[in-house]
Structures are given as structure tokens and as C-alpha cells.
Amino acid sequence: MYPFNVRVYGLLINEFDQVLLSDEEESGFRFSKFPGGGLEYGEGLIDGLKREFMEELGIEVHAGFVYETLLIENTQDDTWVGMVELVVIRVFPVKTPVVLGPLEAHYMTTWVTKSTALQMSPRFVTPSFHKIAKLLHD
Numbered sequence: 001m002y003p004f005n006v007r008v009y010g011l012l013i014n015e016f017d018q019v020l021l022s023d024e025e026e027s028g029f030r031f032s033k034f035p036g037g038g039l040e041y042g043e044g045l046i047d048g049l050k051r052e053f054m055e056e057l058g059i060e061v062h063a064g065f066v067y068e069t070l071l072i073e074n075t076q077d078d079t080w081v082g083m084v085e086l087v088v089i090r091v092f093p094v095k096t097p098v099v100l101g102p103l104e105a106h107y108m109t110t111w112v113t114k115s116t117a118l119q120m121s122p123r124f125v126t127p128s129f130h131k132i133a134k135l136l137h138d
Helices: 045-057 114-119 129-135
Strands: 004-012 018-026 029-033 036-038 061-074 082-093 107-113
Touching: 004 018, 004 045, 004 061, 004 129, 018 045, 018 114, 036 045, 045 061, 045 082, 045 107, 082 129, 107 114, 114 129
Parallel strands: 004 082
Antiparallel strands: 004 036, 018 029, 018 107, 061 082
16 A cells, blocks of 8 residues: 555635745755645644645635645655645635745745746646646636
């Protein structure tokens, strides 16, 4: 049996119809992703998403609706083989306008149009990025 990983990502869209991205650096590699990440043991989807937004962006959000649940088999490299369940949830800020909190050194944020998100180079985004960005156009 393969390992199973549940990841939850939030789509925060502003009044200009732009989506918020988290730009991160890990092991010397810079990449963009939608805010979110893996659930901690025993954590629910909504609590995990709220925690990730607070950790990565310093903002409090509440969950809207689930856009999609995607099941992806990771066979791209030798480091990890298994199933990843991505849950994509529309989120809304508790306070508006959105004022991003102090970020850790390896985090930055960017607002981009939905079409820009879909056209971003695969070299600079996480493997699931375009699957999630496509949901913005469906």
C-alpha cells in the first residue's frame, strides 16, 4: 500500500478578480503555490487551511465552498510514491481589506490574475499548481 497525503489549499480572490499566491523558497528553490499545505495528524480540512493561512500569510480566513477534491498519484520521482488528495476551498478574509501579516523570511505573496496563474511556467510552481489554477476557469 502506498502512503497517502491530504493537502488543502485556499483560493483567496480580491475585488479585482485576482488570486493570492504564496511565493516560497525551500532548499534554494523558489516556487509559487496557492496558500495551504499538508494536514497535521488529527487535523480537519478547515482547521488545517486556517492554520496554513495564518502561518504563511498572517491572515485569518473563513472557509467558503469546496471547489474540488483531486486525487493524484505521485510517480514523478524516486523520493516519494503514493497518493495525494488535494482539497481546494474558496476562502474569504475575516477582515477586509486584506492586510498581510508579517511573513517569515522564506515567504512572499503575489496577487495575480486568474489567467496569469494558469499560464505560469511549470518550472516555478508546485506539481499540483496548474490543476488548481484550472479550477478558476471551469
